[in-house]
Amino acid sequence: MAESAMRIKLLHLIVFLIMCTASAAQELRQTVYYMQLPNVSQTAKDFHSGKVQLNDSIAYAIFDSMYTENDDTRPFYMYLVSKMLLNHSSRLPSNMSFICTHYIQNNSDALMSLLFCKGVKPDYRYAWAGIVAKDIRKGCDGDLLPCFKTSRTLALERCSDENKQRLEAIYVFIRADLQLNNRH
Numbered sequence: 408m409a410e411s412a413m414r415i416k417l418l419h420l421i422v423f424l425i426m427c428t429a430s431a432a433q434e435l436r437q438t439v440y441y442m443q444l445p446n447v448s449q450t451a452k453d454f455h456s457g458k459v460q461l462n463d464s465i466a467y468a469i470f471d472s473m474y475t476e477n478d479d480t481r482p483f484y485m486y487l488v489s490k491m492l493l494n495h496s497s498r499l500p501s502n503m504s505f506i507c508t509h510y511i512q513n514n515s516d517a518l519m520s521l522l523f524c525k526g527v528k529p530d531y532r533y534a535w536a537g538i539v540a541k542d543i544r545k546g547c548d549g550d551l552l553p554c555f556k557t558s559r560t561l562a563l564e565r566c567s568d569e570n571k572q573r574l575e576a577i578y579v580f581i582r583a584d585l586q587l588n589n590r591h
Contacts, residue, residue, distance in 0.1 A: 435524050441483040448472060451487055461491060463500045470506055473514070485521045492534035504542035508558060511539055511577070515566040519573040536580030543585060551585050 438455060441447050450468045453459045469491070472484040491499060492507070500506075511518055522532050539558065547554035559578045566574050582588060 435482050435486060435521060435526055438483070438486075441480065444480060446477065447480050447483060451484060455487060455490075461495045461498045466491060466498075466500055466503065470503075470510075473510065473517075481517060482521050482524075485518060486527070486531075489522070489527070489531035489534060492538050493528070493530055496534070496538075504538050504545060507535065507538045508542040511535065511574075512558060512561040513565055515562050515574050516570050519566070519570040519577075522577070523573045532577060533580055536577050537584055539577075540581045540584035543581070552587055555582060555585055555587055 442452055442455065448468065450459070450465055451472060454461065454465055454469060459465060469484055469487050473481060473488060475481050475484065488507075492503075518535070521527060522535065543551060543554045543558055555578075558581075562574055562578070563571060
């Protein structure tokens with residue numbers, strides 16, 4: 408049984424790596440670029456440079472900025488949230504898992520473009536998967552599989568065809584985190 412589970416994980420990893428190398432997502436610019444832009448919030452700049460410690464106010468401000476209409480600065484805010492998820496998970500506001508799930512379900516194209524672009528750590532993908540899995544666990548009464556399927560379906564409905572494979576890769580990680588690999 409353990410060998411079978413390991414094979415499934417290995418297969419998922421191989422598929423994921425192939426998708427990563429084949430993806431043609433827009434590049435995230437170097438952070439120096441964003442730090443010089445006057446329309447990037449000082450809060451975001453201070454957090455990135457380590458001048459301030461993460462707290463609820465900073466987390467909410469940066470997260471809110473991911474919803475900007477500015478296509479030029481949005482990737483930086485998504486990058487900072489990803490960095491928070493990976494490096495500061497114990498200091499995140501308690502409802503951050505709900506907020507991240509809402510974002511992936513409603514803004515999957517922008518998020519997939521960031522998570523699968525060159526120069527972005529694959530660990531950020533796992534961090535997003537982990538926080539969404541956490542939200543599914545928190546919000547689901549009983550069997551996790553229907554809750555997982557609902558989240559995945561909502562995200563896929565709002566995702567472009569070119570990003571569906573990337574989104575599916577994230578949901579493979581969410582499924583694994585929820586330990587749903589042997590279930591349909």
